[in-house]
Amino acid sequence: MKALREYIDKIKPHFEKGGKFEKLHSVFDGFETFLFVPNRVTTRGSHIRDAIDMKRTMATVVLAMFPALLFGIWNVGYQHFQVTESMPEFWTIVGYGLIKVLPIVVVSYVTGLAIEFFFAQIRGHEINEGFLVSGMLIPLVLPPTIPLWMVALATAFAVILGKEVFGGTGMNILNPALTARAFLFFAYPAYMSGDKVWIAENAADATTGATPLAEAAAGNSDSLPDFWNMFFGFIPGSIGETSTALIIVGAIILLFTGVGSWRIMLTAILGGLTMGLLFNLWGANEFMQIPAHHQLVMGGFAFGVVFMATDPVSATQTTKGKYIYGFLIGFLGILIRVFNPAYPEGIMLAILFMNVMSPLIDHYVIQANIKHRMKRAKLNSA
Amino acid sequence: MAETKEKEPLFSTKNKKLLSEPMVRNNPITVQVLGICSALAITVKLEPSLVMALSVVVIMGVSNVIISLLRNMIPPRIRIIVMLTVIASLVVLTDEVLEAFLYDVSKQLSVFVGLIITNCIIMGRLEAFASSNKPWPSFLDGIGNAAGYGWILIVVGFFRELFGSGEVFGYPVFEKIGLYSIGYENNGLMILPPAALFVVGIIIWVQRSRHPELVEEN
Incomplete structure (x- = not known):
């Protein structure tokens, strides 16, 4: 050293x-x-610095994502070998998953960091660590079958148009990882949804499987896996989003270190449950009849709520605002998912939509507070 | 139409500025943010973008001259309706010409040719410039603004057709250079109207980086 x-x-x-x-x-x-820890000292303004700087914060989030990533690697292999005849031993499964997942992670990091470095150079900024998290989130929300050049393109799009245009890390309106996913979703729908993408396959045997969401949207709610299978994540889906159990582990890390906001997570789950129960009451089609707690473990709901909605940059900043923001994410996520079968992953669209709305929510929360305190000040002076 | 009774040469610096200013510094789309609607709607392919750009150039040039010639006769209180009548007649003429000679493109542009009437760039220039200036400068102003609008349309149309359909003027460029055989796919996002916003946004970004004085303060 x-x-x-x-x-x-x-x-x-x-x-x-x-x-x-x-x-x-x-x-x-x-x-x-x-x-090394930087040896710079503050020269003016506030002289107190927290030991948690951006690098530590980001490292915590990456750490919190690791359980989901490791499980994702195994699950990619598991889902693959489930459709072939025999189930090999553990390490073969993991090896197969690694071959599929690792290139996606590498491509995402290399593309994103190259662009970040480039912009830092021409703008004379420090290089920000924001991309350490986005670079890991992007592979986790993509299906394992995605072609690598699409990963690179989407990452470039997200970093340039989602972040650098607005001034880099900390200035972005939208969550960069979700921007990448939304880009792929609209640009190459055949690779992002439908029943043909979710299991990494060999060219020889083109067997594929539908995600529970795709099944539900198609009205086959009989063929849905049971609750605990979906909870632990033995289902086809994007790399990191299948296992709600390990996402909860990540959530605990985030909550314990104070990096993620419990207010957003809690209200988002409440919002999702509320919408799910409302649909249960209505029950007009089979998708609506799916029990509300099943909705929470299906698709990317848990992943989005824990890792995407709590992104401190694009979420609301005020405490009251966080309750509103979280609740609406859960509520709208389930609403979009059930009402529009063409957009099975409603939580992605809900989070992006609320990202855009969050400055508005903050504005009204602050205005309400100002009004409230003005009233009190007038009462006291009168 | 070039009435140059004054000593001013046809292409004086002032007149040249009328032409060049709307290209970048005062571009109707990227700086004044007018005419966005048609820029989103008809730029999926290059050909309709080009035809639209040319139609607007013709309509704006002619209508600016007509209004400029009439400017002292129009009672101010009914000027808007007179302008609209002039534009509408020209639009109908253009529409007929397109239907007669470019039927396919006219089909693609569909209602948007008719909607040139409501293109705020035209009304804006008539109101702001032609109704208080002589015909020749008005003509240049009309052509300049329409061209400023047009080149954005053409650039957007080019990129959307290239990446969305892999073609330029319907010619399959990407197929010929063999991009598909190495796994490339057309980008479905570029066919959707929001893609035009992305392209226009990038043009705005480039422009403001090159001309920092265009950056709005807030």
């Missing part, structure tokens, strides 16, 4: 102003702060 520190100190002058690699300053800075 010491040798590394010394080496970095030795080459540092080249990257400072006037050095020969001055243009690459932000790249150097990015790597230096990635390896």
Whole structure:
């Protein structure tokens, strides 16, 4: 470690102003702060700094996603071998999953980070760690059969038009990972929904399986897997979203470290349940009759609520706003899912929609507070 | 129509500016944000975009001259209805010409040729410029603004057709260079109207990066 520190100190002058690699300053800075805690001190304004800086926050989220990712890798293999004749031993399954999942993760990270570095250079910013999370979220919300160039294209689209246009990390209106997914969903629908994509297959045996959502939308609610299968995630689906159980593990990490907002998670689940129960009461078609708690473990609901809706940048900032925001995500997510079978993954659209609405919610919450306090001030002075 | 009784040459700096200003600095679509509706609707393919752009150039040029010639005769209180009548007649003429000679394109453009009447760029220029300027500058102003509108349409149409259908003017470019055989697929998003917003947005981004004075303060 010491040798590394010394080496970095030795080459540092080249990257400072006037050095020969001055243009690459932000790249150097990015790597230096990635390896060591920055030794910069605050020179003005507030002098208290939290030990949790953006790198730590992001690392926590990536850590929270790991259970879901590991399970996803296994499940990709499991789903594949389930349609072939024999079920091999554990490590063969994991190996197969790795071959399918790892390239997607690598492509997502390489594309996204390349663009982030590029923009940091031309704008003279520091490199932000925001993409560490998005780069992991993007593979987790994609089906394992997605062609790699589509992953790269969607990542580029999400980073450039979802984030850099607005000024980079922290300025984005929409969740970048969901922007990538929405882009693929509308650009290449055949690869993102329908019953042909969800199991990684060999070219030889083109067997595929529908997700529970696709089955439900098609009206075959008899062929749905039972609650516990869906809860633990032994079902076809996007890489990271199938296992509600392990997403809950991630949620616990997020809640325990205070990185994710419990208000959003709780109200989103309540919203989903409310809508599910309303549909149960109505019961006009088979999809509506699916019990409300089944809706919560199907598709990307849990994943979206835990990892996407709580994104601190695109969510609402005010406490009251978070309740409204979360509730509407759950509510609208189930509503879109059931009412529009063409958009089975309603939670994605619901979160993106609420991302757009969140500044509005914040505005009214703040205005209401101002009004409230003005009233009190007048009462006191009168 | 070039009445140059004054000493001013035909293409003086002022007149040239009338032509060049709407291209970038005061572009109707990207700076004034007018005419977005048709820019979304008819730019799926390059050909209708081009035809639309040309129709608007013709209609704007002619209507600006007509209104400019009439500007001292129109009672101010009914000027809008007079302008509308002039534009509407020209639009009907254009529509008939398109139906006669470019029937397929006219089918694709469908109602949007008729809706040129409501294109706010035309009304805007008539009201802001032609009704208080001489015919020749008005003509240049009309042509300039229509061209500023048109080139955006053509660029958007080009990219949407290229990535959405893999074609340029209906010629299968991507198929000929063999993109499909290596696994490429057409981007379905580019066929949807929001794609035009993305392309226009990128044009706006590029423009404002090159001309920082265009960036609005807020």
